[in-house]
Structure formats: structure tokens, C-alpha cells
Amino acid sequence: MTYRLLLLDDEPGILNALTRVINRIGADRLGAPCQISAFTDTGPALESLQNEPYDLVITDFRMPAMSGLDFLREAIQRQPGIARIIISGHADLPTVVAAINDAQVFRFVGKPWDDNELQLAVIQALHVYALGRENQRLADLVRIQQGTISRQEAALRELEAECPGITRVERDEHGAIYLDEENL
Amino acid sequence: MSLAAPPLDAQVVLDSLPLSVILLDQEGMVRHANAAARRLASVINAEVPEGLLSLVEAPPPEVQAKSQVAGDGWEDRRACALEGGGSLGVVRQWRRCAEGSELTSVTIRPASALQPAGAIAGPEREKQLLERQSLVHAEKLATVGQLAAGMAHEINNPICYVQSNLGSLQDYVNKLFGLVEMCEAILREEGTIAAGKLDALDARKQAIDFPMIVEDLPLLLAESREGVERIRQIVQNLRDFSRIDATEGFRLFDVHRAIETTLGIVRSLSGSSIRFTTYFEELPLVECNPTELNQVLMNILVNATQAVGQNGLIEIHTGRGPHHVWIEVKDNGCGIEEHVLPRIFEPFFTTKEVGRGTGLGLSISYGIIKKHGGDLTVRSRVGAGTVFLITLPVKQAGAL
Numbered sequence: 001m002t003y004r005l006l007l008l009d010d011e012p013g014i015l016n017a018l019t020r021v022i023n024r025i026g027a028d029r030l031g032a033p034c035q036i037s038a039f040t041d042t043g044p045a046l047e048s049l050q051n052e053p054y055d056l057v058i059t060d061f062r063m064p065a066m067s068g069l070d071f072l073r074e075a076i077q078r079q080p081g082i083a084r085i086i087i088s089g090h091a092d093l094p095t096v097v098a099a100i101n102d103a104q105v106f107r108f109v110g111k112p113w114d115d116n117e118l119q120l121a122v123i124q125a126l127h128v129y130a131l132g133r134e135n136q137r138l139a140d141l142v143r144i145q146q147g148t149i150s151r152q153e154a155a156l157r158e159l160e161a162e163c164p165g166i167t168r169v170e171r172d173e174h175g176a177i178y179l180d181e182e183n184l
Numbered sequence: 185m186s187l188a189a190p191p192l193d194a195q196v197v198l199d200s201l202p203l204s205v206i207l208l209d210q211e212g213m214v215r216h217a218n219a220a221a222r223r224l225a226s227v228i229n230a231e232v233p234e235g236l237l238s239l240v241e242a243p244p245p246e247v248q249a250k251s252q253v254a255g256d257g258w259e260d261r262r263a264c265a266l267e268g269g270g271s272l273g274v275v276r277q278w279r280r281c282a283e284g285s286e287l288t289s290v291t292i293r294p295a296s297a298l299q300p301a302g303a304i305a306g307p308e309r310e311k312q313l314l315e316r317q318s319l320v321h322a323e324k325l326a327t328v329g330q331l332a333a334g335m336a337h338e339i340n341n342p343i344c345y346v347q348s349n350l351g352s353l354q355d356y357v358n359k360l361f362g363l364v365e366m367c368e369a370i371l372r373e374e375g376t377i378a379a380g381k382l383d384a385l386d387a388r389k390q391a392i393d394f395p396m397i398v399e400d401l402p403l404l405l406a407e408s409r410e411g412v413e414r415i416r417q418i419v420q421n422l423r424d425f426s427r428i429d430a431t432e433g434f435r436l437f438d439v440h441r442a443i444e445t446t447l448g449i450v451r452s453l454s455g456s457s458i459r460f461t462t463y464f465e466e467l468p469l470v471e472c473n474p475t476e477l478n479q480v481l482m483n484i485l486v487n488a489t490q491a492v493g494q495n496g497l498i499e500i501h502t503g504r505g506p507h508h509v510w511i512e513v514k515d516n517g518c519g520i521e522e523h524v525l526p527r528i529f530e531p532f533f534t535t536k537e538v539g540r541g542t543g544l545g546l547s548i549s550y551g552i553i554k555k556h557g558g559d560l561t562v563r564s565r566v567g568a569g570t571v572f573l574i575t576l577p578v579k580q581a582g583a584l
Contacts, residue, residue, distance in 0.1 A: 011341050011345070013341070013342065013345040013410070013411055014345045016345070016349075016404075016407060017344065017345035017352070017407075020348070020349065020352040020400065021348055021351070021352065023396075024352060024355055062337065064457055089336075089337055089340045089341070089344075090336075090337070111340055111341075112343055112344040112347050112348070113344065115348055115351040
């Protein structure tokens with residue numbers, strides 16, 4: 001398994017620095033290697049989101065064509081399960097509120113960021129969202145299994161309704177099936 | 185010829201002169217003083233020896249001999265004590281009025297070439313100059329204030345990645361040091377090198393992703409240097425712009441450089457939603473005050489960025505005539521309404537909301553361009569955009 005990250009910032013210098021910080025985390029701390037795709041423009045980034053599955057998207061807030069928030073809204077539409085982190089130089093209250101309420105970001109990281117803090121945020125985001133996805137998978141599995149069981153139950157209940165007691169088998173102490181002649 | 189005061193017409197002419205003119209008779213008595221001289225006399229402290237009387241006191245003969253000017257006159261310099269304290273340096277020129285005339289004229293002008301000749305009333309003039317200068321500076325600082333947010337963003341970005349890159353660099357260097365130590369240990373070992381050790385070295389190299397570091401390290405350094413250079417450039421631009429440099433005089437300057445400096449700052453203000461295009465023709469160096477020219481460009485460009493919305497387009501064209509150059513700043517913004525247009529160069533006239541503009545920007549710009557002997561004009565259509573045209577003479581009048 002490989003984690004897939006999408007980075008978006010209009011500044012190539014920032015993208016490269018972020019890539020270095022995330023690469024330094026190491027597969028041992030992350031649990032799996034990660035593959036980073038970096039974009040300076042929102043257009044190609046959205047196109048990539050359309051075609052490739054990602055685990056985490058990290059975006060700048062202030063960009064020329066589209067704000068980070070709008071980008072995340074678009075991203076959620078394409079991949080609802082994706083983890084989201086915003087990096088922003090100006091963290092005024094309305095921005096942060098919108099990021100939490102609208103885009104439900106996992107973390108809001110200030111600029112300049114602290115490398116350790118950012119690495120931790122990435123690790124946690126990937127783990128939390130991996131857990132969430134695993135949870136989802138298991139729940140689905142359970143639902144399917146429960147579905148199977150309840151189909152059997154439903155069939156049994158139908159039989160029972162037609163011939164009450166048919167699903168209950170009575171045996172004597174030697175294991176022989178006991179039939180009540182009166183009920184036949 | 186009589187020794188009476190000059191006829192009325194002559195007096196009117198004399199009074200209209202910006203120079204102080206005093207007419208003396210043979211005995212050195214004052215026969216007439218024109219309006220400027222009377223104004224001067226009113227601010228001279230008559231109590232002290234260097235005061236009023238010294239204005240018309242003839243210099244000693246040796247000075248007269250040494251400082252001959254054209255014709256039979258002489259020139260000297262003298263400091264006059266002023267009523268309000270301080271002193272005013274003046275240049276006096278003595279000249280016989282006409283061949284055979286008994287009248288001598290003394291013309292007096294301030295010694296400082298920076299002050300216009302008419303403005304002899306020292307303290308008031310100085311106060312006026314100071315006030316004007318502080319107004320100009322206040323306006324300049326207000327513009328810088330508007331720029332601050334954009335500027336912070338612009339500086340913050342390179343700081344971010346340089347700082348983060350330094351962290352990565354530290355990580356790389358630590359790994360490389362570890363490798364060096366390992367190599368050293370192997371080299372210092374007695375006898376032949378055990379194969380196991382070399383394998384361990386290879387394993388370590390693989391663990392730290394040695395080829396990646398080798399590839400990335402030069403890039404990291406280059407990017408960080410570029411980031412620091414960008415910060416330096418921004419700070420330099422800001423300093424060029426906000427410097428109080430009223431004393432900086434006219435000098436030959438590259439107009440395109442002024443435009444680039446100012447654009448550098450304005451770009452950071454406006455984010456990247458506005459496109460700036462420059463169309464430069466080859467221009468001669470222009471005799472101007474570069475700081476003031478920057479300020480004019482800044483005012484016009486900031487206005488332009490505020491007038492255009494998203495998808496703004498600001499074009500700067502330059503060109504030249506036989507004795508002048510022109511700079512045209514064109515935007516596709518909201519335009520200026522017709523009834524407002526005649527008022528935009530008025531001081532304190534602004535259509536911006538409180539706190540966004542002082543209303544002085546364009547009036548100061550206009551003053552600066554006029555002082556340069558140039559012209560600042562505007563064309564605008566509501567909804568279509570605005571064009572400001574700056575014309576500047578290549579050479580200042582009076583300069584060679």
C-alpha cells in the first residue's frame with residue numbers, strides 16, 4: 001500500500017520545501033511509503049483528483065485563480081473521503097471558521113509552518129483517515145454479513161409462519177427426532 | 185538727473201520683481217527700496233550689527249576689487265540676522281545704475297540656490313517647505329500602509345520555504361555526517377577492510393537515501409538563495425520608496441528602472457489576479473528626481489489596482505518625443521465619472537472610503553510632475569477604464 005498526497009501552492013519554492021518535509025517523515029513512521037504529486041495550478045490539480053485516488057490534499061489558502069477553500073469544496077465533491085489540510089499565511093478568524101465549517105479541514109497550519117508540527121499533522125491525518133476508511137470497510141463487511149444472516153432468518157420466519165414449529169426440532173435423550181403425532 | 189525717487193511706472197516694475205532692489209545715492213543713503221526689499225527689511229533684526237544697516241553697507245575696497253562682476257560692479261555674500269532668530273545668507277550685487285549716474289543699485293537674493301528667488305521671507309518659507317514635505321511624506325506612508333498586507337504575504341512566502349529548507353538541510357547534513365563518521369571508522373581500521381563493514385556502509389547509504397540527498401541538496405541551496413534574494417529585493421524596493429529624500433535633487437535616471445521598482449511593490453499588493461504588461465520603447469536617461477517619480481508612479485498604479493477588479497489588466501507604455509518622454513498607465517477598471525474627473529487633482533479630494541486614501545496622492549503627483557516641467561493628464565470612461573499620461577522633459581530648463 002502507498003499513501004498518495006496532493007500538494008497545491010502557487011509558489012514552486014513552497015511546494016518543494018513541503019515535499020522535502022514530508023519525504024523526511026520516512027516510511028517507518030508513516031507505516032507505508034508515500035507518493036507526492038505537486039501542483040502550482042488548481043486546474044490540473046482538480047483534473048488529477050478526477051482520475052487518481054488520493055488520501056490527503058494539502059493546499060495553500062491564498063491562490064490567484066481559486067481560493068484554497070473553494071478548491072477543497074471541489075475536491076470533496078470528487079473524493080469525499082479525502083483528508084484535507086490548509087496552509088495559510090494569514091489566519092484571520094473568518095478564514096479559519098470557513099475552513100472548519102465549510103471544508104471540514106483536518107488541520108489549519110500557519111505559514112511559516114513548524115516542520116515537526118507539519119509532519120505530525122500529515123502522519124495523523126493519514127492515520128485517522130486510514131482508520132476511518134478501514135472502519136468503513138469493516139462496517140460494510142458487517143452489513144453484508146448481517147444482510148446474509150437476516151436473509152436466512154427471513155426465510156426461516158416465512159417457513160415458521162406457514163407451518164409453525166417447523167424450524168424447531170425436538171429430540172429425545174438419545175438424539176432421535178421426536179414427532180408429535182397430534183400436531184401432524 | 186535728479187536724486188528723486190524713480191518715476192511711478194519704474195516703481196511698479198521694481199516692486200513686481202522677485203529680487204530685492206535698493207537704490208543708493210552718492211553718500212550711500214537709501215533713495216528707494218522695492219517691495220521685496222521692504223519685505224526683507226521687515227524680517228531682518230535691526231538691533232544687531234549684521235541686521236538691516238549691513239544690507240546696504242558697502243564692502244571694503246579689497247573685496248570690491250576681488251569680486252568684480254561684469255561691468256563695473258561687484259558681488260559679495262553676507263549673513264543677515266533674522267528677527268525670529270537664525271540668519272539668512274544673501275548674495276548682494278552692487279552696480280552703478282547707468283554710465284554717469286550717481287545712483288547705485290544693490291540687488292539682493294538668497295544665497296541658497298534651492299530657494300526660489302522670490303521667497304526671501306525665511307522662516308515662513310522654511311515652515312511652508314517643512315509642511316509640504318511632511319504632507320508628502322504622510323501620503324507616502326499612507327500608501328505604504330495600504331501595501332503592508334500584500335507586502336507581508338510577499339515576504340512571508342520565501343521566508344516559509346527558506347526556513348523549512350534549512351530544516352531539511354540540517355537533516356541531510358546530519359545524515360551525511362553519520363556517513364562520514366562511518367567511513368572514517370572503516371578507514372582507520374588496521375589491516376584489510378572486512379567485507380561486512382562495507383556492506384553495512386552500503387546499507388546505511390541506502391537507509392538515508394544517499395542518491396536523493398546528492399540530487400536534492402544543490403536544488404535546495406539554489407532555491408533558498410533565490411528566496412533570500414527575493415526578500416532582499418522587496419526590502420530594497422520598499423526602502424527606495426519610503427526614503428525621505430527631499431534633498432535628493434535632479435539627476436539623470438532611467439525611467440524604466442523607476443517603473444520596475446514601483447511595479448515590484450505594486451505587484452505584491454495586488455496579488456496575482458491582476459496582469460501587468462509593460463511596453464517599453466528605448467528611452468534616454470531623464471533628468472528627474474527619482475524618489476519623486478517613484479511616488480507619482482506608485483500613486484497612479486495603486487489607484488489603478490484599486491480600480492480594476494478580478495481579471496484586471498494594467499498596461500504601461502513608454503515612448504519619447506524630441507525633447508520629452510511619456511509614460512502611459514492604462515487600466516481596464518471602473519473608470520472615473522465625468523463630474524468627478526475635473527476634481528481628481530484637487531488636494532484632499534477622494535472617492536475612496538475613509539482610511540483608504542488621504543486624497544493627496546494625485547494632487548501631490550500633479551505638483552511633482554509640474555515641478556519637473558512636465559504634465560500629468562487623464563482620460564477616462566466609466567466602465568471602460570482610465571489612462572494617465574505623464575510627460576516629462578528629458579532635460580530640466582536651465583540645465584545644460
